[in-house]
Amino acid sequence: MAISLMADAFEGKIEYLQIMDEKGNADQSLMPKDLSDSRILDMYKYMVLARAADAKTLSLQRQGRAATYAPLVGEEATQIGSALAMRQKDIFVPNFRQHGVYLARGTPPEALFLYWRGYEEGSSLPREFGALPIIVPVSTQMPHGAGMAMAQKYLKTGAAVVVYVGDGGTSEGDFYEALNFAGVWKAPLVTIIENNQWAISVPRRDQTAAKTLAQKAMAAGVPGMQVDGNDVLAVYKATKDAIESSAYGPQVIECVTYRMSMHTTADDPTKYRSDAEVEAWKKKDPILRVRLYLEKKGLWDDAKQKALEEEQSKFIDDAVDKAEKFVPDPKSMFSNVYSYMPQVLQHELDDALKAGFWQGDSK
Amino acid sequence: MKANMVTAINNALELSMKENDRIVLLGEDIGKDGGVFRVTEGLQAKFGESRVMDTPLAESGILGASIGMALAGMHPVPEVQFAGFMFLGFSQLINHASRYRSRTRSIYPVPMVVRTPVSGGVRTLEHHSDSPEAYYSHIGGLIVVEPSTPYDAKGLMIKALRMNDPVVFLEPTKLYRLFKEDIPDDMYEVPIGKAKLLSEGSDLSIITYGTMAPLVKDVVAKKKVSADVLDLRTINPLDEEAILASARKTGRVIIVHEASMSFGVGAEIAARIAENAIFELKAPVMRVASPSFPYPMPGYEKYYIPNELKVSQAIDHIMAVQD
Numbered sequence: 001m002a003i004s005l006m007a008d009a010f011e012g013k014i015e016y017l018q019i020m021d022e023k024g025n026a027d028q029s030l031m032p033k034d035l036s037d038s039r040i041l042d043m044y045k046y047m048v049l050a051r052a053a054d055a056k057t058l059s060l061q062r063q064g065r066a067a068t069y070a071p072l073v074g075e076e077a078t079q080i081g082s083a084l085a086m087r088q089k090d091i092f093v094p095n096f097r098q099h100g101v102y103l104a105r106g107t108p109p110e111a112l113f114l115y116w117r118g119y120e121e122g123s124s125l126p127r128e129f130g131a132l133p134i135i136v137p138v139s140t141q142m143p144h145g146a147g148m149a150m151a152q153k154y155l156k157t158g159a160a161v162v163v164y165v166g167d168g169g170t171s172e173g174d175f176y177e178a179l180n181f182a183g184v185w186k187a188p189l190v191t192i193i194e195n196n197q198w199a200i201s202v203p204r205r206d207q208t209a210a211k212t213l214a215q216k217a218m219a220a221g222v223p224g225m226q227v228d229g230n231d232v233l234a235v236y237k238a239t240k241d242a243i244e245s246s247a248y249g250p251q252v253i254e255c256v257t258y259r260m261s262m263h264t265t266a267d268d269p270t271k272y273r274s275d276a277e278v279e280a281w282k283k284k285d286p287i288l289r290v291r292l293y294l295e296k297k298g299l300w301d302d303a304k305q306k307a308l309e310e311e312q313s314k315f316i317d318d319a320v321d322k323a324e325k326f327v328p329d330p331k332s333m334f335s336n337v338y339s340y341m342p343q344v345l346q347h348e349l350d351d352a353l354k355a356g357f358w359q360g361d362s363k
Numbered sequence: 364m365k366a367n368m369v370t371a372i373n374n375a376l377e378l379s380m381k382e383n384d385r386i387v388l389l390g391e392d393i394g395k396d397g398g399v400f401r402v403t404e405g406l407q408a409k410f411g412e413s414r415v416m417d418t419p420l421a422e423s424g425i426l427g428a429s430i431g432m433a434l435a436g437m438h439p440v441p442e443v444q445f446a447g448f449m450f451l452g453f454s455q456l457i458n459h460a461s462r463y464r465s466r467t468r469s470i471y472p473v474p475m476v477v478r479t480p481v482s483g484g485v486r487t488l489e490h491h492s493d494s495p496e497a498y499y500s501h502i503g504g505l506i507v508v509e510p511s512t513p514y515d516a517k518g519l520m521i522k523a524l525r526m527n528d529p530v531v532f533l534e535p536t537k538l539y540r541l542f543k544e545d546i547p548d549d550m551y552e553v554p555i556g557k558a559k560l561l562s563e564g565s566d567l568s569i570i571t572y573g574t575m576a577p578l579v580k581d582v583v584a585k586k587k588v589s590a591d592v593l594d595l596r597t598i599n600p601l602d603e604e605a606i607l608a609s610a611r612k613t614g615r616v617i618i619v620h621e622a623s624m625s626f627g628v629g630a631e632i633a634a635r636i637a638e639n640a641i642f643e644l645k646a647p648v649m650r651v652a653s654p655s656f657p658y659p660m661p662g663y664e665k666y667y668i669p670n671e672l673k674v675s676q677a678i679d680h681i682m683a684v685q686d
Contacts, residue, residue, distance in 0.1 A: 091435075124468035132434065133467055137458050143424050144459070147431020147439075154387065154413060154437065174454075177424030184419055336465045337504050339472060339527040342556055342600030 012218045014211075014254075017238055018228035022284050024292025032237045037299060043084060043232050044290045044300070047076040049312050050100035051287065053109055056316050057099075057116055061265045065324070067118040070097045074230075074260030075196055077286030080104050081235025082192050082255075085243060086162055091130040091152075093145045093163040095138065097194070101164070105131060109316060113323035120336075121326065130159075139165055139172035142191070146178040149187035149250070160188040160246045162239070168199025170213045179220040182250035189250040190242045191217070195229065196259035201272040217252035229255030230286040258284070330358045365543045371513035372402050372478075372534065375520035376440065378550050380410055383438060386524060389416040390425055390442030390478075399444055400480060400539055426452035426477065430459050433473045438524060443479040446533070447490030453498075460529040461504030473529045476520070481509070482574045482621050484537040484668055486661040492536075493658055494573070494622035499531045500599035500631075506555055507598040509533040511576035514546045515596055518553025526555065533598075535574045542577075558602040560609075564589030567615035567681055570606060570632055572596065575619045575669065582674045588682070598628055603635055610636045614645035615681045621668055624652035645686030651677045 020026040054073050060066040072079065079100030086092060092101055099112050107129060115122030115134060123133035132148075135141040145163030152159045169175055170193060182189040193213050197204045210216060217224030223245075227234040235255055242251035258281040262269050269278075294300035334349040335341060341349075352358065366374065380386045388403055394417040397404030407415035418425050422443055429439040443449040449456075456477070464472045483492025500507045506528050510516040516534070523530040558570075561580050566588055571579045572595040583590045591609045595602065610616045616636055618629035629650040636648055651669045659667050 120466055120468050123466050124470045127470060132471070135459075137454065140427065140454055140458055143427020143455065144431035144434060146424070147428030147433075148435045149431075150428065151432045151435030151437050154432075155435070173421075174423055174427060177419075177421040178427065180419050180421065181424045181428050332468060333465070336469045338464070338506070338600075344600045344603055347603075 012215055014214045014224060014226050016226045016228075017234045018231050019233040019237065020231045020289055020293060022289055024289045024296060026233060026293060030237070031233065032240065035233070035236065037297065039084075040233070040290065041294065041299060043080055043236070044287070044294060045308060046080045046084070046100070046104045047232065047287045047290065048308060049315075050076045050080060050103055052309070052312050053099060053103060053112070053316055056320065057113065058265065060113070060320065061116070066113070066116040068264050068266050069116050070264045071261040072097050072099055074258045074281065074286070075194060076100055077232035078192070078194050078229040078235055078255040078257045081232040082162065082239040085236045085239035087159075087243065089130070089157065089159040090243060091132070091148060091159055091161045093132045093141050093148065093161060094134055095141055095164055095166065095169065096134045096136050097166070098164050102131060105129065107131065109319035110322040113320055114326055117323060117326075119326060119328060122323075139169035139174040141165070142169070142172075142174045142178035143181065145189050145191070146182040146185070146187060149182055149189035149246075150185050153185070153187055160190055160243045162190045162192060162243070164192045164194055166199060167193065167195040167197065167204050167207055167213060168202065170216055171207055176216070176220065179217055179222050179250065179252065183220040183222045186249040188246040190239065190246050191250065191252045192239070193252065193254040194257065195254055196257050198259050198263065198269070198273070200263040200267060201269075203273070212254060214252055214254035222250045222252055224252035224254065226254045226256060229257030230284050230289070232286060232290060257286070364546060364548050366513045366517070366546050367540045367543045368510070368513045368516045368534065369400060369402050369539045371517040371546055372520055373404060373406070375517040375524075376403065376406060377409065379521055379524040380406070380414065382550070383524065385436065386438045386440060387414045387416065387432070388440045388442065389418050389429065391418060391420055391444050393417060393442050398442060400536070402478070402534070403442065422448050422452035423455055426455040426460070429475050429477070430455060430463065430473055433475045433529070434463065434471050438474045440476045440478060440524070443477065445491045445493075446479045446481045446495050447493040449479055449495065456499065456505060456529075456531070457502050461502045464528075465504065472527045474527045476523045476530045476532050478532045478534060480536040480539070481533040482535045482537060483658060483664050484574060486664065487536070489660055492664065494620070496533055496573075496598045497622060497627050500628065503599075504529070505599065506530040507533065508555060508596060509535065509573045509598060510596060511535065511538060511573055511594055513544050515553050515559070517546055518551050519555070519596065521550050522552040522555055525552070530555075533573070537574050538577070553596065556597045556600050556602055558593050558595045558597070558605040561592040561594050562590060564591050564613070566590060566613060567617065567678065568593060568609040568613045569617045569619055570595065570609070571619040572598065574621045578671060579619050579674055582671050582678070586675060586678060588678060590678075601631065601635070606632055606635065607639050610640045611643045614643060614686065615684070616644070617649045617651060617677050617681055619651040619669060619674055621653055623655045623657075624650060625655040627652055646681050646684035649677050649681050
């Protein structure tokens with residue numbers, strides 16, 4: 001064997017995938033084989049549902065019926081495409097904007113409304129849903145994803161773990177640490193970078209000097225690719241392939257999309273970005289292009305749209321009703337801290353009950 | 364078996380791993396090397412690399428991935444090489460390990476035991492001698508234990524690994540090999556949340572834990588005072604009952620810990636005694652602790668950590684107070 005003093009050379013290239021363009025024309029040669037028109041119709045319906053639930057939560061927040069809320073509008077293709085690519089057994093790990101993923105994975109919307117109304121009970125989905133709760137500190141969910149993926153390997157479940165992170169999140173140490181761990185462990189972790197161009201007021205170009213976010217995976221020896229995050233077909237195909245490949249190690253997909261609304265309801269994006277930029281992205285709307293595609297195929301029309309909107313509106317309103325009927329029990333704060341009730345907590349609970357702190361507050 | 368604290372913890376890990384195959388160990392240098400203090404020595408050879416994992420060097424990654432494993436139904440035992448480095452993973456413990464159960468209303472508990480060596484007195488580099496127990500106790504949701512004997516170390520580890528909670532298991536470096544004692548070969552539990560009387564007396568109570576426990580015991584024996592020496596063993600949740608019972612019995616309380624004085628565990632104990640038993644005291648509660656600044660370089664540590672003289676003077680002082 002020859003002795004070489006040279007380090008192994010490394011050459012990286014990030015592939016970009018788009019299947020359906022802004023006019024709703026799909027490149028049939030790239031179309032996933034398993035994707036029937038009825039499945040594309042499902043995708044469309046879930047995207048419309050996600051946007052409708054989003055608009056509803058925003059309006060509830062404006063009426064004081066929900067706490068601070070992080071809207072998803074504009075990011076439907078990234079969320080629905082990836083969610084529908086998951087298998088039943090796969091587990092998803094969100095940060096705080098993936099309401100569309102929850103809905104497409106069959107989460108009862110009342111859980112989401114309950115969460116945004118400010119109750120932990122909205123985060124207590126049974127384990128069968130294969131979904132972790134909303135996580136607020138940016139990128140701190142990434143190592144959980146790596147550990148969960150490692151556990152799937154150890155427990156031989158055959159499941160993959162799909163973790164979501166934003167463009168800003170890729171600047172955090174936890175992002176790299178998680179990819180690095182998953183890489184060493186060859187754990188079945190698929191990371192979806194939901195690059196919506198803005199981390200509150202900081203644009204993508206000020207977040208990193210890296211040309212793509214996907215290439216950050218390469219530093220950890222993990223394959224990364226970029227897709228048109230407003231193209232539900234591309235997101236679906238990339239995620240499905242990545243889940244399959246993750247049996248041999250982690251995968252990263254950067255979905256290039258756009259946050260069409262504010263970071264959260266506490267934010268005013270007009271302070272830091274131009275209307276012209278927002279208008280340009282509106283032309284790339286992820287829902288519109290699927291509708292154009294379906295219309296061209298004779299699968300969709302205004303009457304169907306109206307019927308769908310009415311059906312979804314009732315579904316959402318029923319869920320809001322259920323969420324608003326929820327009665328909080330302050331005792332549950334105390335009984336879910338440890339696996340048992342320590343004396344110190346019991347005393348604090350007894351004092352609160354004795355003092356009648358909560359009277360009239362929780363009916 | 365005769366065991367020091369290192370062999371006692373090693374033995375507890377081995378027995379627990381045999382009992383529960385969802386227990387895995389992970390951390391820096393814990394596999395082939397057996398850990399820098401040799402606590403995990405031989406375990407990789409016995410259980411294989413899938414159960415005793417050498418990880419990349421990243422504390423947040425170690426703790427965050429352990430949380431992920433726990434959420435997926437495993438029972439990980441991450442080791443953080445020194446407590447001073449655990450702050451790189453502090454976010455994971457404070458933001459997630461402590462509140463995941465409550466966040467999900469007990470759907471996703473976080474069963475894990477975070478092991479890390481703590482405290483000083485062994486002339487190590489900067490950041491190798493921290494006593495961080497108050498930080499982890501303050502948040503709530505994390506169980507914090509710190510044994511001072513091989514017997515307690517083994518029993519607490521076994522108990523911690525049978526619980527469905529995140530436990531921060533603090534191992535005083537100075538006590539790792541300080542002494543050996545006879546401990547049972549088989550599995551046994553030491554209860555979490557229960558303090559232990561190292562000696563019983565009637566004139567004063569000294570409440571302590573960790574590195575200070577053997578020191579206090581020695582001073583009390585040498586001075587021939589009649590003292591309750593209460594070793595907390597669990598810092599959080601605090602054994603308030605045992606603390607108040609001893610305080611009421613003797614009426615004189617000194618709290619001794621190596622961690623710095625201000626906002627420390629001693630303050631919490633003193634406050635609870637004041638709230639519940641102040642009229643039964645014969646003297647104001649005293650605290651003996653390190654001064655209120657970060658742990659110094661090893662050349663200065665003998666001037667920093669409370670020593671026998673400091674504890675002895677505190678005893679003289681509190682006994683001189685006339686009730």
